Amino acid sequence: MRDFKYNKILLLCIVIGLAAALTIVWQRHKIEESSTTIEMVMEYEDVVELAQLEGVPTEHVMRRMKEAGITSLAVYETTLEKLNKSGKVAVLSGAQLLQQYYTGMLGDAVWRNLVETGRIQAEDVYVVGRDPGVFAEVKEDLVERLSPERVAVLDSQRQILAVKANYEKVVKWNLGLPTDEMRYVSGQGFYVVARPSNYTKVEKENVEGVFARLSGIENVSALIFVGDEALGYPDLLSLTLEKVKSKQLTLGLIEHPLQLQFFKQEGLVPMAIANDYKAARVYVIPKDEQPKLKSAEAVQRWIVTDQERNIRINLLRKYDKAEPGKTLLETNLEYVANVRDGLIASGFTIGKAGIFHPYFPQVFLLVAITIGAVAAGVLFLTLVRPFPARYQYALLLLISLVFAFPLLKGSGNAVRQAVALCSAVVFPVLAMTWQLDRWRKMSIEGRGSLAGIIKDGIGGLIITVMLSMIGGMYVAAVLGDVRFFLEMEIFRGVKVTFVAPLLLITIIYLARYNLFENEEEDEKDIWQQVIKLLNYPLYIKTLFVFALAAIGAWVFIGRSGHTAGVPVPDIELKMRAFLERAMYARPRGKEFMIGHPAFFLAVMALYRQWPRVVHYAMIVVATIAQGSLVETFAHLRTPVLMSFVRGIDGMVAGIGVGIVAVLAVQVLCYLSVVLGRRSVKNE
Numbered sequence: 001m002r003d004f005k006y007n008k009i010l011l012l013c014i015v016i017g018l019a020a021a022l023t024i025v026w027q028r029h030k031i032e033e034s035s036t037t038i039e040m041v042m043e044y045e046d047v048v049e050l051a052q053l054e055g056v057p058t059e060h061v062m063r064r065m066k067e068a069g070i071t072s073l074a075v076y077e078t079t080l081e082k083l084n085k086s087g088k089v090a091v092l093s094g095a096q097l098l099q100q101y102y103t104g105m106l107g108d109a110v111w112r113n114l115v116e117t118g119r120i121q122a123e124d125v126y127v128v129g130r131d132p133g134v135f136a137e138v139k140e141d142l143v144e145r146l147s148p149e150r151v152a153v154l155d156s157q158r159q160i161l162a163v164k165a166n167y168e169k170v171v172k173w174n175l176g177l178p179t180d181e182m183r184y185v186s187g188q189g190f191y192v193v194a195r196p197s198n199y200t201k202v203e204k205e206n207v208e209g210v211f212a213r214l215s216g217i218e219n220v221s222a223l224i225f226v227g228d229e230a231l232g233y234p235d236l237l238s239l240t241l242e243k244v245k246s247k248q249l250t251l252g253l254i255e256h257p258l259q260l261q262f263f264k265q266e267g268l269v270p271m272a273i274a275n276d277y278k279a280a281r282v283y284v285i286p287k288d289e290q291p292k293l294k295s296a297e298a299v300q301r302w303i304v305t306d307q308e309r310n311i312r313i314n315l316l317r318k319y320d321k322a323e324p325g326k327t328l329l330e331t332n333l334e335y336v337a338n339v340r341d342g343l344i345a346s347g348f349t350i351g352k353a354g355i356f357h358p359y360f361p362q363v364f365l366l367v368a369i370t371i372g373a374v375a376a377g378v379l380f381l382t383l384v385r386p387f388p389a390r391y392q393y394a395l396l397l398l399i400s401l402v403f404a405f406p407l408l409k410g411s412g413n414a415v416r417q418a419v420a421l422c423s424a425v426v427f428p429v430l431a432m433t434w435q436l437d438r439w440r441k442m443s444i445e446g447r448g449s450l451a452g453i454i455k456d457g458i459g460g461l462i463i464t465v466m467l468s469m470i471g472g473m474y475v476a477a478v479l480g481d482v483r484f485f486l487e488m489e490i491f492r493g494v495k496v497t498f499v500a501p502l503l504l505i506t507i508i509y510l511a512r513y514n515l516f517e518n519e520e521e522d523e524k525d526i527w528q529q530v531i532k533l534l535n536y537p538l539y540i541k542t543l544f545v546f547a548l549a550a551i552g553a554w555v556f557i558g559r560s561g562h563t564a565g566v567p568v569p570d571i572e573l574k575m576r577a578f579l580e581r582a583m584y585a586r587p588r589g590k591e592f593m594i595g596h597p598a599f600f601l602a603v604m605a606l607y608r609q610w611p612r613v614v615h616y617a618m619i620v621v622a623t624i625a626q627g628s629l630v631e632t633f634a635h636l637r638t639p640v641l642m643s644f645v646r647g648i649d650g651m652v653a654g655i656g657v658g659i660v661a662v663l664a665v666q667v668l669c670y671l672s673v674v675l676g677r678r679s680v681k682n683e
Contacts, residue, residue: 017372069340427471595625596654
């Protein structure tokens with residue numbers, strides 16, 4: 001039997017790296033714990049519409065919403081269409097005015113005079129003001145959005161503007177932030193979340209105009225841009241940043257509908273970085289999805305979202321349909337209150353959005369982790385094919401120097417990604433390799449009892465999970481900075497972490513066992529076994545097994561990441577929802593339902609001396625769980641404590657499912673024996 005030695009120097013490097021990783025993880029945990037305030041935001045327009053639908057004063061709805069938990073109202077730029085509907089201005093097309101004149105329906109003498117003197121053009125748009133303040137802002141906005149040449153005052157006393165623009169288009173264009181709405185929101189005791197858009201060929205006056213309106217408003221908490229660009233993009237971002245800093249505003253980063261990074265807004269991320277990372281992740285349930293969710297489901301969605309994805313601004317949409325036995329207002333108030341209560345019960349506070357301290361790990365800790373990850377990689381190579389220690393140390397030194405140099409220079413983002421990827425791939429394999437070598441050295445005589453299998457399965461799984469956790473700590477630490485907390489940067493290589501460990505554990509297995517024989521004396525090297533596998537006769541049952549494996553691989557890989565094309569069954573969605581409510585951190589199904597039970601069956605296959613290929617298959621499936629466990633820590637937006645607890649929850653649940661799996665297989669074996677005896681008797 002080939003003997004594989006674990007180099008103690010390499011193990012020491014791994015332990016030192018683990019100590020450095022735990023230091024960073026602790027610092028990261030403290031930072032995550034210090035940012036637990038959620039800002040509950042609703043659109044001002046939704047509140048106004050809700051009041052109109054219920055036939056009650058807007059002040060009444062705002063007061064009730066504040067009591068229910070809404071802290072802030074989002075105010076968007078107004079449009080001529082909105083102003084026209086609210087009665088603040090009247091918007092008419094020139095063609096409409098001329099039609100009224102020629103049909104005798106235009107009775108106002110001023111308007112008739114404008115037509116008769118040729119000052120009304122069919123292709124122009126006419127805006128009539130009522131409130132001098134609103135009219136002045138509309139004029140200012142139209143001049144900035146169009147040009148001074150395209151906006152003219154026809155009658156200053158009657159507040160009439162002539163605008164050279166397409167009527168259908170101009171009424172829908174964003175104008176500017178309405179001062180009256182923002183002042184009203186602030187006066188009702190809410191924070192104001194301003195939502196400006198960028199200008200075409202933006203100029204200095206445009207940016208200054210936006211912040212001039214904000215300057216007179218109290219309690220402006222955040223700025224969430226509308227559209228594909230941040231205000232000031234491309235050449236005036238520095239001016240916008242200067243104004244943002246002077247107002248001490250938080251920048252909102254709207255999470256992408258696929259729940260990966262953000263809705264792309266050009267210039268936003270560089271601005272957030274220059275704002276000392278004073279930014280908050282924003283989530284809103286997609287408009288077409290919310291009506292499909294029951295209120296309770298939406299509430300649970302918010303709680304899980306804030307817990308798992310570092311969301312700190314909840315932008316809630318109103319429900320447009322009342323629940324049975326409730327008014328529309330009562331439905332929405334209960335929805336908001338339940339979200340608030342659920343968040344408070346989960347340890348959050350409600351208020352102005354919490355932000356993360358601009359944390360970056362100390363370089364010497366990153367170097368120690370890097371050396372530990374390199375040592376793990378070298379150790380893996382020695383466990384495939386042993387080679388002299390002097391070459392191990394030379395390889396360790398060379399790769400460590402290459403990786404450490406960029407870190408010491410103050411850059412090294414690519415190195416950190418490489419170290420994280422190496423850790424996510426290698427440590428699950430090392431954990432399973434240690435277990436394989438432990439089994440090879442122990443005697444399996446007398447261990448085939450049901451109690452022995454369950455006992456050794458529990459003990460072995462706990463140790464294996466703890467060893468895999470080392471990789472999780474490495475990943476959580478080496479990428480543990482504020483850019484990853486806010487998901488400005490993400491872990492690269494998710495698909496690799498799902499596939500590579502399975503290939504590496506296969507190499508490890510073939511280096512230790514003959515896949516086709518149970519007798520270890522008949523060992524062959526890896527290449528010989530691959531050749532034998534390729535020369536294996538092709539049977540229908542073989543094709544069936546490969547087809548099942550291919551389907552499993554398609555589901556396994558396709559379900560990873562955020563762009564999966566493999567749908568999730570309804571029963572699994574219901575199980576997830578149950579686990580989210582029942583446990584602090586919902587364990588991953590591939591761990592507690594698949595991988596960990598396979599570990600128990602691997603023990604059973606070994607102790608009962610089943611065909612080697614069955615044992616190998618169970619080892620590969622068990623490795624899926626270990627890889628998934630480590631990959632959990634690659635979700636850097638998830639608090640590290642939650643990732644750790646998720647792994648432990650998965651292990652505990654996996655032990656339970658694993659015991660059930662062993663018992664089920666035992667029953668099947670018993671039934672097969674009984675049925676086999678009956679068939680013999682019948683013959």
